[in-house]
Amino acid sequence: MDIIVCVKQVPVTAEAEVMVDSSGRDIKKDRLVFDVNEADNYAVEEALQLTEKFGGTITLVNLGPESADKTLRSLLAKGTHEAVRLTDEHFDESDAYVTARILAAALKSLSYDLVLTGCYSSDLGYSQVGAALAELLGIPHATMVIGLEVLDGKIKVERELEGGTHERLEIDLPALLTIQTGINEPRYASILGLRKAMKKPIKVLTLTDLGLAEGEVGRDGSKVFLDTLSVPPKGEGAQILEGGPDEVSQKLVDIFREKGVV
């Protein structure tokens, strides 16, 4: 079963301070550490488990700068087979539709049974590229996949809806699935494994390699634009209780008493 996994390298921002840069349209990245997007990591693990069961190759495809090689190599170290990086200065500031267009251009020349990607990226979080890519490739898709089962020429998927409900669908292969976190437990890639992966080639494709025109990509090719980034206004927000653990816990108990819950 040949699988393509589209992966993105994102800054790790969960605990870090995120600040707007001088352009007002991006964040300061010099102090940030980069890693594979969490949902994409789950997609890679799913691909690994599928090929362990059914055989086949896994090709990683990434739209990113040269520094994304670090992430690609750590994923190669986990046992994926090939990696393709799409890099070109003209790709900067592409919206989600254009991102899908660029990925589609790369995937057109590859053969696959399944395309996987994360359902959401922790940087801009559009949740858009996956389904758009499927449409451009002309293959069926399902998003927010929390479980899957490969059948003959088809795939049964379980999708996450709201409120804990799931829905089950049967989709013809080849198909594209966007994977939700929690579907599996991703494996670890050791540093020795990473070193071995350093020897694996990463194919780099540019705008011209993909047969795209300048006007089709980047800001020129986009239809939506990120104009400003700003810190959300604090607004009313919470009343912050001051003091050490003993003081604040006493204050809380008083509040609980007042609300009649204690």
Next chain:
Amino acid sequence: MLAEHRMGELRDVTREMLTRGRQLAEETGAQLVTGLLGHQVEQFAEDLKKWAHQVVLIEDEKLANFNADAYQRVLASLLGDRTPDVTLIGHTSYGMDLAPALAVEMDLPLVTDCLDLRLEDGKPIALRQVYNGKLNAEMSFAGTPCLVMMRQGAIAVGTGDLDGQVARMDSPLTEEIAYRKFLEYVEAAVGDVDITQADVLISVGRGIREEKNMPLVEDLAQAMGGVLSCSRPVTDSGWLPSDRQVGQSGRTVKPKLYVAVGISGAFQHLAGMTGSETIVAVNKDPNAPIFSVADYGIVGDLFQVIPALTERIKETRGS
């Protein structure tokens, strides 16, 4: 906009979008039209006509269960016919399956997961969040027509007091979608505890760090006679069963008291608990989004605060 419904009920996001859509329509003197797709869904149309100027009802047996591809075909036809300036679709699981593909098919600009949409000189500007909710982003469109996906729970629902018309449109579907078949819904199993019925919820997030630290919050829940719930990372790690998860993909809860311990407040989580009467948050990060919805906040180390709180509660209850 697209009315979203499932298993016999209109989803809340529908009325939220109708509220905002109406405000925007009134601002510009435009019409608010809602598309209602399904099988035997007339009763929704009766409700929806109070919220929109027109309800376009498209019924078809093939639309009995939501199928993104079937919806896509019908909407492509409807949008091609009516060419609305702005189309609103909920940023829901259905929406995410449908809208991006529709945008590609119809070559429409699309901004997803919007907290709000406003008009500036007649041009739509969308507001979203990025980087774990730490920053706001304003986005503009190359032009209209355009597609906008609205986040659930972001808009306050107004009143449905319009007197709209219901118009029927024939379904353009000629056959079942063979390559994508709906099989069934799977309801979340309710375990021994139903968190949606609890008065007091002690909710734990990634801040608890490890499974071995869970007794900390279990003790507090017990001392307060409350129930333990959690955010997504805790169920992803398997420390609590999924029926304890509060959030968009989990349960929506409205307890008397919601204590968020080590939860940063990602919007998917907030969506499930902002209806709580009183919200208390304990988090080390003063910028954690949870503080924007909490009534009371403690910026501190949960490993110190929670045990102290448990002690106090026990003393107070004289146990």
Next chain:
Amino acid sequence: MEVHVASQELTREHHVLRCIQCGRCTSGCPVSTNSSLNVRRLLNEILLQPDLILSPEATELWQCTTCMTCTQRCPKGIKPLDVIIEIRGQLIESGRIQPGLRDALESTFLHGNPWGKPREKRSDWAAGLDVKEASGAEDLDLVYYVGCTIAYDPRLQKLAQDMVKALDAAGIKYGILGNEESCCGNEVRRIGELGLFEELTENNVKLFRERGAGRLMTTSPHCYNVFKNEYTDFTGEVMHYSQVIRDLLAAGKLKLSKELGWKVTYHDPCFLGKQNGIFDEPREVLGFIPGVELVEFDRCRERSLCCEGGGGRMWTEDVAGQERLAEIRVRDAVGMGAEVLVTACPFCLLTLEDAVKTTGDEEKIRVMDLIEVVAAAL
């Protein structure tokens, strides 16, 4: 998916053929009583099965705290601990390790600490204090290597704050490494991630050289252990703070004047005592503190009961129903009438404090680090 262990190679490399199955390893192993780890049986399996198959979980191998008792007791010079660590290394290469360990290792690689915290917050503990970074240009008495867990854990940041208080009081010229300080790698090495350990040591030795760290003092015995014994490229002097503080007290440079009036007992950390022979210095420090009465555990010094904090145990899943050795320790301390359980290792401190809570002894005893006791007497 199973993991195949190359037992024949292990046998050769670690001289397992010498094993006479006497069982001294298992009888000295602290977790033999409360886990499924049986060192003697493991060596037997390696000998008898040329292709040893382990399930990826191999839970018992991750219960090992790397206290080194087995290696020290073996009459045939075999190092069973090294065998365990090598098998761990093979499990690491298979990628199938517990999520807690995976996250700790990934975090160490990305952020320089196993706790998932950003590097830029590493010296937040020193906010508001007059603590300077070693630049390599000054003439310092020592460079204070704080350590990941002390830097980030709110309970333990006090240790670093007390440390600098004591050093200042003694007029010591010291510098810290600031946000560039990275994990020492002791636990990483014991978890079996050899590749990551090599990265860490290479970068750390380079940093020490750049910052003029000729004399390195650590808070944690774990850091002390790896810098002293396994950083072969580091030529500087390595000290544990108990040694430095003892010397300062003995020379009269540090004076403690407050009468504490506490009855204390001291828990020897495995990485300080058993593995590196530092038993007397912490006791001498306690001896210098006015009004402190020391009562000794029966299992003290070389026979100290491991707290189960080392060898990656801070990140592995607890197995339900197992008695925690730290709880035994706390109960013994309470039984001796000690009010304060003193230790000199951050992992011991955390596990013992947890045990005080789980045994319900919060009213009877508290756990303190040696430096906290010193600072209290300043």
